[in-house]
Amino acid sequence: MITMLLGSAYPANAQVNYSAGIRKSDLPLSDFYRARNGLPHLYQKIKKHQNVTIAFLGGSITYNPGWRPMVCDYLREQYPAVKFHFIAAGIPSLGSLPHAFRLQQDVLDSGKVDLLFLEAAVNDRVNGTDSLTQLRGIEGIVRHAKRSNPDIDIILMEFADPYKNKDYDEAKIPVEIKNHELVAAHYQIPSINLAKEVHDKIARREFSWDKDFKDLHPSPFGQRLYFENIKKLLADCLKNNRPVPDIRLPSPLDAHNFSGGAYIDVAKAKYTSGWQLFTDWSPGDSAGTREGFVHIPVLANTMPDEELTLTFNGTAVGIAVISGPDAGIISYHVDSNKEKTIDLFTEWSSGLHLPWYLLLGSALPAGNHTLHIKMLKDHNNKSAGSVCRIVHLLVNK
Secondary structure: OOOEEEOOOOOOOOOOOOOOOOOOOOOOHHHHEEOOOOOHHHHHHHHOOOOEEEEEEEOHHHHOOOHHHHHHHHHHHHOOOOOEEEEEEEOOOOOHHHHHHHHHHHOHHHOOOOEEEEEOHHHHHHOOOOHHHHHHHHHHHHHHHHHHOOOOEEEEEEOOOHHHHHHHHOOOOOHHHHHHHHHHHHHOOOEEEHHHHHHHHHHOOOOOHHHHHOOOOOOHHHHHHHHHHHHHHHHHHHOOOOOOOOOOOOOOOOOOOOOOEEEEOHHHOEEOOOEEEEEEEOOOOOOEEOOOOOOEEEEEEOOOOOEEEEEEEOOEEEEEEEEOOOEOEEEEEEOOOOOEEEEOOOOOHHHEEEEEEEEEEOOOOOOEEEEEEEEOOOOOOOOOOOEEEEEEEEEEO
8 A cells, every 4th residue: 555644744855945925915815715515524533632543645735734734734723632544645647547547456455535626727738638537537536435434525726837828828718727616516525726826816917836736736825825715625625514415426427437536467368488576676777756655565577579468358558668768669459359469668768657547447237357468579769668667557447
């Protein structure tokens, strides 16, 4: 399990200044969030001074020190009679598709969660995740979490990036925001559009992206701006007792959502002799790694035409690979469907063995299927080799 359980709000090695002030604005913070049904179950637990578990599921903006530890500290200070347990499940580079399949292991297996912060909008854009996969991922996470604990409260987070600024400049609503809001409205859960807040305040010349906000990994100023709006949403939701909504789930927006997403052990696959299972993989080069994706079991292959199969019961299947400087190309197909190829090398692979999640089959008829994967000889011109390293097999049960 890669989930980090926080004993204190700040990582011991954090060297970040959180004291940057936020300039006064005439734009109400409430313009950028929708409370909907609020956080009624969390309210009841806090009111009764019961123990509360809060999980943060996201990419690097959740992983990095910043708004997350500020939220932890705020809740501790605001409700000193409550014992909070925080689960930091942010992993850089990951968006809605990975989150849907890692939710069980990285969050829910840690125990009953009372509040889930979910962030995916930035990496969904940067990683090129298509709109339908985004929707199936976000809705799948919400349904999976609520099946695990019908009383869980969820907040959807929509952070800023230059692409979203450009969309708003052109009077377009970013696709990722549309999908988050569609799911949030359908399940009547709170959402917070920090991308719109950042854009609108830049448009009013309250601050600049380059000098103040700096990057999609915000400066201390940007982290503080995020925190202030999140704090306002929390305060609004926790100041009054809202009626507890019907805990029955509505019909899904998409019947093929990934609500049954799970990791399958790579040892469950069948493979020819060219594949090798490394029980404690680490790279043999100087490229970087991601926490949770090194010193773990990895099923790897460097030989062309060597095959792997996985028989599974479900409606979607994929793989989580480590895509490094030597990532190659695979061919694949499910059952007797047409064979396709996919390049495992990414624009970030040259200097980093990063986790990369690939959907190889979706909207499959419920029942048993077989995934077939074969290593190809060819590789990306920028890659130093033809390697496939599988960390997890992904199945939507």
